[in-house]
Amino acid sequence: MTSVQDVRERALTLCPGGTPFRASASWAQRFLGRKHLSLLRATNSSRVPVEDAAAAMIKFHNAIRRVVRKSGEGPYGAYPPSKRYNLDEVGSGLLSDYVRTIAETGSDHVWAPGGQGGKSRRFATIVVLIRAAGEQPKKLIVIFSGKGTLHDVEQPTYHPDVAVFWQPNAWMDSETWDAIVRSMEIEPDSLLYLDNLAAHRAADDVMKQRRILPFWGPKGLTDVWQPVDLNVGKQIKERIHKFMRAVQERDDTGYVDAVDAKTKRRLFTQVISLAHHSARRQQVKRGEPFGSRQKRFGELSKRQVT
Numbered sequence: 001m002t003s004v005q006d007v008r009e010r011a012l013t014l015c016p017g018g019t020p021f022r023a024s025a026s027w028a029q030r031f032l033g034r035k036h037l038s039l040l041r042a043t044n045s046s047r048v049p050v051e052d053a054a055a056a057m058i059k060f061h062n063a064i065r066r067v068v069r070k071s072g073e074g075p076y077g078a079y080p081p082s083k084r085y086n087l088d089e090v091g092s093g094l095l096s097d098y099v100r101t102i103a104e105t106g107s108d109h110v111w112a113p114g115g116q117g118g119k120s121r122r123f124a125t126i127v128v129l130i131r132a133a134g135e136q137p138k139k140l141i142v143i144f145s146g147k148g149t150l151h152d153v154e155q156p157t158y159h160p161d162v163a164v165f166w167q168p169n170a171w172m173d174s175e176t177w178d179a180i181v182r183s184m185e186i187e188p189d190s191l192l193y194l195d196n197l198a199a200h201r202a203a204d205d206v207m208k209q210r211r212i213l214p215f216w217g218p219k220g221l222t223d224v225w226q227p228v229d230l231n232v233g234k235q236i237k238e239r240i241h242k243f244m245r246a247v248q249e250r251d252d253t254g255y256v257d258a259v260d261a262k263t264k265r266r267l268f269t270q271v272i273s274l275a276h277h278s279a280r281r282q283q284v285k286r287g288e289p290f291g292s293r294q295k296r297f298g299e300l301s302k303r304q305v306t
Contacts, residue, residue, distance in 0.1 A: 004028045056218040057225060064215060067191075079213075081133035083190040088228035089172050089197070090126040090237050092272075123264075124170050126272055128228045128236060129184055137185035139163045140276045144265055145170035157266045159273040164265075174202035181206045191215055195222050232279055239275035 004025060011023040011031075032038065071077035127141035141163045148166030158164055163183065167176045177199040186192065188211040194200045196219045207214055222229040259267075 004032070007031065053218070053221050053224060056221060060218050060225065064191075067213070067215075078189060079191045082131060083187055084132045084193070085129060085186050085190055086131070086193045086227045087127065087129045087184075088195060088222070088226055090128060090228075091122050091124075091170075092126055092237065092240055093123050122170050124268060124272075125167075125172060126236065127172070127180060128232055128276075129186070130228060130232055131190075139185060140272060141165065141180060141184070142269065142272060143167050143170050143172065143176060150262065154262055154265060157262070159269040161273050161276070162269040164269070172197060172199045174199045178203040178206060181210070181212075186210065186212055188212075193217060193226070195219075195226060235279035236272070236275045239278050240272060243271045243274060 007028045008023040008025065011021075011028070015021050015023070068075075068077040068079055071079060122145075124145070125143040127143065129137045129141070131137070138161055140161060143165045145168060146166050147168065151164065151166065155164065165176055165179060167173055181203045190212055192207075192212050193215050194217070196216050200214070200216065217225045
């Protein structure tokens with residue numbers, strides 16, 4: 001079950017007919033509380049304990065500070081906030097990725113359920129690029145599954161704010177990454193924070209040509225240091241989830257299965273563009289995106305970064 005509404009509907013199916021029980025939203029919340037359950041974001045991976053992560057994060061922060069100090073004068077050196085970028089990938093199914101699911105309260109490891117068949121498999125990978133200050137990159141990047149043989153035919157139907165790339169499994173690989181690096185909206189002489197995906201280690205020559213300095217964050221800790229993972233990517237995915245739920249409700253009539261792949265891709269670019277612009281409009285204030293895990297790390301490490 002992936003929502004409070006699912007709990008209510010399941011309760012009604014188990015309730016004998018003719019009873020006054022209505023399975024209200026307040027009842028569902030009390031039921032979850034009694035069973036020590038919560039609506040949690042699915043992680044599908046174990047998270048490193050904050051105490052074990054502290055040393056790696058402090059080393060990461062110190063490495064950045066050393067580069068900044070050597071690059072120039074002032075607190076930011078040659079890399080002011082407007083020249084500090086962050087990129088991450090957000091996998092998405094055609095209908096819903098079950099952004100949240102019912103799990104035991106306080107769980108560090110939350111698995112998302114299946115149950116949608118082919119519709120819950122990865123339909124595309126969304127590549128989100130943001131920067132710390134200044135006008136944000138306008139284009140959202142999406143990787144569709146396939147060879148791209150129909151790209152020139154379909155391209156005029158895609159949303160103009162979405163740049164489309166192709167890969168057989170809709171994954172980020174070194175060849176796709178090389179093409180994306182050549183086209184992404186990043187100023188020269190900028191820092192780019194990345195996770196340790198193998199493909200991100202490719203395209204070094206292109207990075208040097210564009211005068212982009214890559215910084216790879218500690219493995220397994222993107223939920224601590226990665227802004228896209230912490231906030232923007234989460235917002236985009238939740239908005240996609242919301243918009244696609246409306247499509248999912250229509251699927252009882254076979255709507256999604258009836259349209260061809262070209263139409264699905266066109267609709268998907270429109271939906272992710274809506275989600276992207278919606279997330280960009282929401283002002284992110286310092287400290288608001290962080291939960292208890294990030295706050296615990298901050299308390300643990302604030303005196304140790306030199």
